[in-house]
Amino acid sequence: MASARQFELAKESELRVEVGSDAPLRLRLLSGTAEIFGTELPPGNWISAPPHSKIAVFTWNGATIELDGISEVEYVADETPMVSYVNVHAILDARRARAKSSQASGMDSSQGPRVIVVGPTDSGKSSLCKMLLSWACKLGWKPTYVDLDIGQGSITIPGCIAATPVEMPIDVMEGIPLEMPIVYFYGHTTPSANGDLYKVLVKELAGTLERQFSGNAEARAAGMVINTMGWVEGLGYELLLHAIDTFKCDVVLVLGQEKLCSMLKDVLKSKPNVDVVKLHKSGGVVLRNQREYFYGLANDLSAHSNIVNFTDISVYRIGGGPQAPRSALPIGAEPVADPTRLVAVNINRDLLHLVLAVSYAKEPDQIISSNVAGFIYVTDIDIQRKKITYLAPCPGELPSKILIVGTLTWLES
Numbered sequence: 549m550a551s552a553r554q555f556e557l558a559k560e561s562e563l564r565v566e567v568g569s570d571a572p573l574r575l576r577l578l579s580g581t582a583e584i585f586g587t588e589l590p591p592g593n594w595i596s597a598p599p600h601s602k603i604a605v606f607t608w609n610g611a612t613i614e615l616d617g618i619s620e621v622e623y624v625a626d627e628t629p630m631v632s633y634v635n636v637h638a639i640l641d642a643r644r645a646r647a648k649s650s651q652a653s654g655m656d657s658s659q660g661p662r663v664i665v666v667g668p669t670d671s672g673k674s675s676l677c678k679m680l681l682s683w684a685c686k687l688g689w690k691p692t693y694v695d696l697d698i699g700q701g702s703i704t705i706p707g708c709i710a711a712t713p714v715e716m717p718i719d720v721m722e723g724i725p726l727e728m729p730i731v732y733f734y735g736h737t738t739p740s741a742n743g744d745l746y747k748v749l750v751k752e753l754a755g756t757l758e759r760q761f762s763g764n765a766e767a768r769a770a771g772m773v774i775n776t777m778g779w780v781e782g783l784g785y786e787l788l789l790h791a792i793d794t795f796k797c798d799v800v801l802v803l804g805q806e807k808l809c810s811m812l813k814d815v816l817k818s819k820p821n822v823d824v825v826k827l828h829k830s831g832g833v834v835l836r837n838q839r840e841y842f843y844g845l846a847n848d849l850s851a852h853s854n855i856v857n858f859t860d861i862s863v864y865r866i867g868g869g870p871q872a873p874r875s876a877l878p879i880g881a882e883p884v885a886d887p888t889r890l891v892a893v894n895i896n897r898d899l900l901h902l903v904l905a906v907s908y909a910k911e912p913d914q915i916i917s918s919n920v921a922g923f924i925y926v927t928d929i930d931i932q933r934k935k936i937t938y939l940a941p942c943p944g945e946l947p948s949k950i951l952i953v954g955t956l957t958w959l960e961s
Contacts, residue, residue: 551616552614552615552616553614553615554578554612554613554614554615555612555613555614555615555622555624556610556612557580557582557605557607557610557611557612557613557624558607558610558626559607559608559609559610560606560607560608560626560628560630560631561606561607561624561625561626561628562604562605562606562607562624562625562628562630563604563605563613563622563623563624563625564602564603564604564605564621564622564623564624564625565597565602565603565604565605565615565619565621565622566601566602566603566619566620566621566622567597567598567599567600567601567602567603567619567620568599568600568618568619568620569599569600570599571599571617571618571619572596572617572618573596573597573615573616573617573618573619574594574595574596574597574615574616574617575594575595575597575603575605575613575614575615575616576589576592576593576594576595576613576614577589577590577591577592577593577611577612577613578591578592578611578612578613578614579591579611579612580607580609580610580611580612581607581608581609581611582605582606582607582611582613583605583606583607583682584603584604584605584606584720585604585675585678585679585682585718585720586678586679586680586681586682586683586686586717586718587678587682587717587718587719587720588717589605589720594616595720595721596721597617597721598721604628604675604830606628606630608630628830629827629828629829629830630830632827632828633676633679633680633827633830634683636680636799636801636825636827637679637680637683637684640661640663640680640684640771640799641683641684641687641689643660643661643771644660644661644684644689644769644770644771647659647660647661647768647769647771648660648765648769651765651768651769658765658768658769659761659768659769659771659796660689660691660768660769660770660771661771661772661798661799662771662772662774662795662796662797662798662799663680663771663772663773663774663797663798663799663800663801664774664776664791664792664795664797664799664800664801665677665680665773665774665775665776665801665803666776666780666788666800666801666802666803666808666812667778667780667802667803667804667805667808667829668778668780668803668804668805668808669699669778669779670778671778671803671804671805671829671830672803672804672829672830673697673775673776673778673803674695674697674700674702674775675830676801676803676827676830677693677702677773677774677775678718678724680773681693681714681718681773682717682718684714684770684773685714685715685716685717685718686717689769689770690713690714690715690766690767690770691713691714691767691770691771691772691773692711692712692713692714692757692767692770692771692772692773693711693712693713693714693724693772693773693775694709694710694711694753694757694772694773694774694775694795695709695710695711695774695775696709696750696774696775696776696777696791697775697776697777697778698734698736698737698738698739698746698777699737699738699777699778699779702723702724702775703724703726703729703731704726704729704731704841704923705841705903705923705956706737706956707733707734707735707736707737707903707954707956708731708732708733708734708905708920709731709732709734709746709749709750709753710729710730710731710732710753711729711730711753711756711757711772712724712725712726712727712728712729712730713728713767730753730756730757730919731919731920732749732752732753732919732920733905733907733920733952733954734746734749734954735865735866735905735952735953735954735955735956736954736955736956737955737956738779739777739779739783739784739787740783741954741955742866742867742887743783743786743787743887744867744887744888745866745867745887745888745916746787747787747790747794748887748888748916749916750787750790750791750794750795751794752916752917754794754795756919757772757795772795774791774795774797776788776791780805780808785808785811789815792816792822797822798821798822798823799822799823799825800812800816800822800823800824800825801825801827802824802825802826802827803827803828803829803830804827804828804829806826809824809826812824841923841941851925851939851940851941852939852940852941852942852943853927853937853938853939854924854937854938854939854940854943854945855935855936855937855938856935856936856938856945856946857934857935857936858895858934858935858936859934860949861895861936861946861949861950861951862892862912862949862950862951863892863893863895863899863904863951863952863953864890864891864892864893864912864915864950864951864952864953865890865891865893865952865953865954866887866888866889866890866891866915866916866952866954867886867887867888867889867891888916890912890913890915890916892912893953895929895934895936896929896931897929897931899926899929899936899953900926900927900928900929901925901926901927901957901958902925902926902953902955902956902957902958903923903924903925903926903956903957903958904923904924904925904926904938904951904952904953905920905922905923905951905952905954906920906921906922906923906924906946906947906948906950906951907920907921907948907950907951907952908920908921908947908948909948909950910950912950915950915952920952921946921947921948922940922941922947923940923941924938924939924940924946924951925938925939925940925958926938927939
């Protein structure tokens with residue numbers, strides 16, 4: 549193991565570290581003050597960095613940081629976009645205060661900022677979201693975090709869109725708290741698999757949050773911070789505009805892409821209450837994956853293997869199957885797949901190594917409008933005995949008999 553080493557950080561500089569796949573690495577703050585993604589480091593305490601993570605330790609006034617273990621990359625950067633980020637935070641904070649003070653006067657003016665963070669892959673969108681959320685929590689706000697990025701998944705596993713209230717600065721290593729997430733299962737990691745279904749689920753999530761806000765003035769004033777996909781062209785761009793519209797966003801933060809910024813400014817100029825702001829991209833991104841869902845960030849949870857009979861569950865796929873037979877269509881017309889059509893799936897070996905969502909729906913026709921309780925991973929299918937063996941993060945029977953399948957696979961290494 550590499551020996552411990554210290555880094556003296558000047559004010560407004562940051563230490564950037566990339567952790568390898570299995571090498572243990574830990575860090576601690578020896579003097580001064582520093583933060584990771586907006587959350588302050590406790591002085592003197594060692595913090596373990598998870599594998600594959602990228603960390604940026606920033607200091608406003610100067611700090612000494614000690615690293616112990618092996619990293620793939622480590623260097624000090626004195627040019628960071630943090631001052632511009634904290635300026636955005638100050639503007640958002642003023643808007644939240646204004647929303648809170650005008651709550652008595654009517655709904656529209658009592659709505660806090662709805663911020664959507666956009667930009668290509670690896671531009672630091674989730675990092676900026678964490679900073680804005682943590683800084684807001686530090687001042688006593690409880691903003692809602694919305695994650696529309698099906699490719700990564702910072703609230704839950706990839707293939708989902710989700711939202712959760714954030715009540716305190718985000719834990720440096722644990723990530724977003726998961727007490728009360730609202731999760732909709734899209735089932736794929738790319739929107740091209742079923743763009744229309746993605747839009748439908750975005751609309752469902754936005755509607756659920758609107759209902760919550762209407763009965764919760766505090767959450768309404770705190771507003772929301774929305775993370776998006778890195779796909780910003782073609783269908784990705786269309787879905788971006790759909791999200792801005794559906795969530796009634798009034799602040800669009802564009803990370804590191806001039807072209808996207810000018811396109812959005814142009815298309816949103818008819819909406820005078822929407823501000824489009826270009827920011828420089830930031831370093832450091834931490835992702836969740838399926839393994840962490842079942843085994844924990846530090847591999848400290850044990851997934852539970854369970855067995856269920858074919859007859860005790862119903863598996864459905866959303867989308868696919870032609871809407872109408874050719875004979876029922878006008879001459880020359882091609883049948884079109886219905887993006888929200890439910891198809892009952894025969895249980896067979898095709899489900900092996902797939903991740904299925906456990907729906908809260910009571911009936912199949914409620915599947916699209918219901919969020920999910922969690923996920924299982926299919927490890928074995930015994931056709932003769934008609935039994936499925938699966939991994940779940942907790943023991944006991946499934947909270948629902950209705951399961952949804954997409955194209956999410958996971959092979960345990």
